[in-house]
Amino acid sequence: MVFFEMKKFNVLLVLLLYVKFTICDINYNLNLIQKNDFGYNGEAYLNPYPxxxxxxxxxxxxxxxxxxxxxxxxxxxxxxxxxxxxxxxxxxxxxxxxxxxxxxxxxxxxxxxxxxxxxxxxxxxxxxxxxxxxGHCNTCFDWGTNGPELKNDTKNFIKKFNNTMECIISNLGPEDDIVCEKCMSTYIDLDEFYKSLSEDSIGVDSVCMDIVDSMNTTRSIWSKTLKCCGLRKSPEIFFLCCTGIISSLPLIFYLAVRFCRPVGGLQVTVLKDSRFKQYFSEN
CATH class of the missing domain: 1.20.5 (Single alpha-helices involved in coiled-coils or other helix-helix interfaces)
Incomplete structure (x- = not known):
């Protein structure tokens, strides 16, 4: 009887020790999982980020x-x-x-x-x-203590740009010449103002890209879509024709002298002055 009691006690002791070590192992694994999660979140440093x-x-x-x-x-x-x-x-x-x-x-x-x-x-x-x-975006604004505000030049360009586009849209029709004639002064005003904003008249040196792109788009519409540049070229063509004709006059004169010789039967009579001969004969 005592033997069985001792055996039962030993079994219980073994079970208690097994349960204790099992609980310790579980706690260890939980701590390990928490540490792994801590490292996976990108915070595996001795001192986490503030x-x-x-x-x-x-x-x-x-x-x-x-x-x-x-x-x-x-x-x-x-x-x-x-x-x-x-x-x-x-x-x-x-x-x-x-x-x-x-x-x-x-x-x-x-x-x-x-x-x-x-x-x-x-x-x-x-x-x-x-x-x-x-994009030179800083040049579009005046940077004050209250934050950025559009420069006066930027505001003026936007106003002229909007006026030009409104004129083009309101006068669009089957004949592009009407748009060109009615919006010519507005477009020239916009183009001249844009050129005044930059030393190179292109704007790549300092003008903000919003303005540069708006002007490039307007020029493309004006010249390629509406073909309005032909009206401005007419006086230039007339001037170039006149310049070409005037420049060719010396060549025409040279060719006339070179090829328009006297007819073969005619002789040119050269008058000789005999006063020198008379002077020497008298002395």
Missing amino acids: RECFEILEAFAAHASNFTSCSILHARPIRLCEKCVDNYIHFHAKYQELLKTVINGTSCGSLFMAQDRLNTIKQQHDSLLTIWDG
């Missing part, structure tokens, strides 16, 4: 996405500068905030940038900034 820095990074990503979307939607016709300026301001401001914010002695910029050869955040910022700077 929450404030990550919130700025999230805001920067959102504004960069908004600016990218805006620039794509306003790619043709180009209205990048006018339509996307607010997105650009928020995007650029958040990037500067990310660089300058310091939490517990740690710069947020140093946490996310210059840590690897991809340097994704800076590359994204620089690529979007290249689009804005490439």
Whole structure:
């Protein structure tokens, strides 16, 4: 009887030890899973990122996405500068905030940038900034303390551009000559004003791309679609014809002298002056 009691006690002891080690093993596995999840979320660092820095990074990503979307939607016709300026301001401001914010002695910029050869955040910022700077968008605005405002030159161009397009649309008909005649002065006024905005009269040096694209589109409509440049070429053609005729007169005269010789039977009589001979004979 005592033997059976001892055997029963040993079995219970073994079961208790098994349950204890099983629970310890489960707790170990749970801790391991939590650690793996912590590493999978991209936060497997001894000191996790400050929450404030990550919130700025999230805001920067959102504004960069908004600016990218805006620039794509306003790619043709180009209205990048006018339509996307607010997105650009928020995007650029958040990037500067990310660089300058310091939490517990740690710069947020140093946490996310210059840590690897991809340097994704800076590359994204620089690529979007290249689009804005490439379009000379800053030249469309006066940058004051209250934010950007369209320059007077930009406002005047937009007004002249709208007047020209309204004139063309309102006078479209079966005969393009009517549009050309009625809108000629409006178009010339727009073209001359555009040339005054830039030293090279093309605008590639400093004029913002919204204006450049609007002018290029108007010129294409005026010359290729409406073929209105033919009216302006008529006086030039007349001038060139007159210049060509006047320039050819010396050649015509030379050919006349060269080939229009006297008829063979005629001789030219040369009068000789005998006064010198008479003078010497008297002396």
